[in-house]
Amino acid sequence: MADKQESTGNLKQKLEEIFDASLKLTVPDVPGVEPKITISKRKEDYQCDNVMSLWPRIKGKSTHIKSSLALGQAIVENLPTSEMVEACSVTAPGFINVTISTKWIAKSIENMLINGIETWAPTLSVKRAVVDFSSPNIAKKMHVGHLRSTIIGDTIARMLEYSNVEVLRRNHVGDWGTQFGMLIEYLFEKFPDTDLAGDISIDDLQSCYKKSKKKFDEDPVFKKKAQLAVVRIQGGDPVYCKTWAKICETSRTECAKVYQRLQIELEEKGESFYKPYIPSMIEELSDKGLVEESKGARVIKIKGLVKDSEEAPVVNNKGLVEDSEGNKKRDSNTLMLVKSDGAYTYSTTDMAALWYRLNEEKAEWIIYVTDVGQANHFETFFKAARKAGWLPENDKTYPRVEHVKFGVVNGEDGKKFKTRESKTVPLTDLLDEAMTRSKAAITKRAEEARDAKEWTPEEIDKTAEAVGYGAVKYADLKNNRSTPYTFSYNTMLEDKGETAVYLLYAHTRICSIIRESGKDIDELKKTGKLALDHVHERTLGLHLLQFAETVKEACTDLFPSVLCKYLYNLSENFNKFYLNCRVNGTAEETSRLLLCEATAIVMRKCFHLLGITPVYKM
Ligand code: ARG
Numbered sequence: 001m002a003d004k005q006e007s008t009g010n011l012k013q014k015l016e017e018i019f020d021a022s023l024k025l026t027v028p029d030v031p032g033v034e035p036k037i038t039i040s041k042r043k044e045d046y047q048c049d050n051v052m053s054l055w056p057r058i059k060g061k062s063t064h065i066k067s068s069l070a071l072g073q074a075i076v077e078n079l080p081t082s083e084m085v086e087a088c089s090v091t092a093p094g095f096i097n098v099t100i101s102t103k104w105i106a107k108s109i110e111n112m113l114i115n116g117i118e119t120w121a122p123t124l125s126v127k128r129a130v131v132d133f134s135s136p137n138i139a140k141k142m143h144v145g146h147l148r149s150t151i152i153g154d155t156i157a158r159m160l161e162y163s164n165v166e167v168l169r170r171n172h173v174g175d176w177g178t179q180f181g182m183l184i185e186y187l188f189e190k191f192p193d194t195d196l197a198g199d200i201s202i203d204d205l206q207s208c209y210k211k212s213k214k215k216f217d218e219d220p221v222f223k224k225k226a227q228l229a230v231v232r233i234q235g236g237d238p239v240y241c242k243t244w245a246k247i248c249e250t251s252r253t254e255c256a257k258v259y260q261r262l263q264i265e266l267e268e269k270g271e272s273f274y275k276p277y278i279p280s281m282i283e284e285l286s287d288k289g290l291v292e293e294s295k296g297a298r299v300i301k302i303k304g305l306v307k308d309s310e311e312a313p314v315v316n317n318k319g320l321v322e323d324s325e326g327n328k329k330r331d332s333n334t335l336m337l338v339k340s341d342g343a344y345t346y347s348t349t350d351m352a353a354l355w356y357r358l359n360e361e362k363a364e365w366i367i368y369v370t371d372v373g374q375a376n377h378f379e380t381f382f383k384a385a386r387k388a389g390w391l392p393e394n395d396k397t398y399p400r401v402e403h404v405k406f407g408v409v410n411g412e413d414g415k416k417f418k419t420r421e422s423k424t425v426p427l428t429d430l431l432d433e434a435m436t437r438s439k440a441a442i443t444k445r446a447e448e449a450r451d452a453k454e455w456t457p458e459e460i461d462k463t464a465e466a467v468g469y470g471a472v473k474y475a476d477l478k479n480n481r482s483t484p485y486t487f488s489y490n491t492m493l494e495d496k497g498e499t500a501v502y503l504l505y506a507h508t509r510i511c512s513i514i515r516e517s518g519k520d521i522d523e524l525k526k527t528g529k530l531a532l533d534h535v536h537e538r539t540l541g542l543h544l545l546q547f548a549e550t551v552k553e554a555c556t557d558l559f560p561s562v563l564c565k566y567l568y569n570l571s572e573n574f575n576k577f578y579l580n581c582r583v584n585g586t587a588e589e590t591s592r593l594l595l596c597e598a599t600a601i602v603m604r605k606c607f608h609l610l611g612i613t614p615v616y617k618m
Helices: 002-007 011-026 051-058 068-077 102-115 144-162 178-190 194-198 202-218 220-235 238-262 271-287 346-359 372-387 427-448 457-477 500-517 521-527 535-545 547-557 561-580 589-609
Strands: 037-039 046-048 085-091 095-100 128-132 166-171 291-294 297-301 320-322 328-330 334-338 365-371 400-406
Touching: 011 037, 011 046, 011 068, 011 547, 051 068, 068 085, 068 095, 095 102, 102 521, 102 535, 102 589, 128 144, 144 166, 144 238, 144 365, 144 400, 144 427, 144 457, 144 547, 144 589, 178 194, 178 202, 178 220, 178 238, 194 238, 202 220, 202 238, 220 238, 238 427, 238 457, 271 291, 271 334, 271 346, 334 346, 334 372, 346 365, 346 372, 365 372, 372 400, 427 457, 457 500, 457 561, 500 561, 500 589, 521 589, 535 547, 535 561, 535 589, 547 561, 547 589, 561 589
Parallel strands: 128 166, 128 365, 365 400
Antiparallel strands: 037 046, 046 095, 085 095, 291 297, 297 334, 320 328
């Protein structure tokens, strides 16, 4: 037991284990009691809150436990001995307070310093997950919504990977559907030489896409041609497919630039990838009696029945239904599998992709990161998948699906984030701007500190990149993702408050404290001992040990903001320690340098999980 405790750092999980053992002993006749352990709201470290809900269930039934207070005391008495717990107390009517042993905190940190932060990785119950993120649409430029999906999805993937989950990072690009028929037909008209139609820049593609859409809506002859083109692409016509492939390649090159700058790894399996799986999937659903004919279309009704008189709903690529007045709304009760013209929809592909992910890729957890506007789409097809028996009824058991929704990005004027000419901001421009601004700030700071000579131009560029992109990422991740967020270069690049700049700066300060000591920190790690006698040392030490449970919570609830908050509080706790405890040249120097090093290691791991490159001087 002691060995196991030393090797990992998941404090909360260990507390749950010992309280679980005690609960089983104390109330053996009450089944399914899960220990409720939280960080203390009182002055102790943790609290156990089981008594309040447990007491009414055993009241009058137990011969020896006569009050809620006695129940609390019994739970404490039955706790297995553990060197982790210093003391437990019970206050009326039954609150259990836990104080963690300071020695144990120190020992756990020493262990991490020797064996690495990987030993603090939380354990999750899933082995393999799909994270479907970024997923832009071919022939259109990526917009800030895709940036949010990219940043949030990457962090979720990183946190799961750290927790030893095998993550399939999936770029579900929109490379298929009616829009390609319109676009290709339009390009063929504009450039009768078909080879030219494929050699086109992303800007031209985007503008042709808009024009083709207009023509599609206005010109019925063109509309027919475009619909036929879709069938041709889907049927493998070589001329159409060649142009289609070239358009995809142009878009891919454009997206790759953004991924490379932000260090995002992704494997593209676009909508078209799942095409071969569609017919057998529809057959399976039909065999299960789920598919209904409705005016030539094939649909799955989630609730209720299609009335005979009911028109087949007109559902577009994104699952929007048009009502009689032409207003678009979502019909979350109908999943359109095959439209009356034989075309498949966004939902058809998503059903096939889900089938593939469950059966071929054997993923236990499938996570989709898109804006909240697609909530109905996901809800509908999740329901259809449950109806088909692909997913369990209980949405918390595995295999499990999750729509990680995020809010829109607003500009500082409170309106949707756009350029001055009210155009969508190209992501490459946005990243350039963040980098330019951070470079100016770093150059200025170096000049003011009169150490400009110490910086090579490459160093400045590398730091500006880390800080600029880090600022964009952190500003996004620190918010509760489901709410809209205001994009502001000024706020995100401020060197105070909850910004990447402040946090990266805090990290460089810790590194310079260690550098200035002149000590070989790797040697100290092997032999040095950590003492946490000062209250601020202990607070910082305990906070460090709460890293694993924080990552676990962020992974389980899929909220990266939880980790951002932790990182910010960590640097606040470090500041308090540093203000109150001198490090260099004191009797406690070795111990305090080790605490600095442990803080720097945990900070760097947080940066890594948030996709931010740490810097060592600034
Ligand atoms: N391409 C879609 C869009 O830009 C996002 C795709 C998300 N993934 C999925 N499996 N539906 O809105």
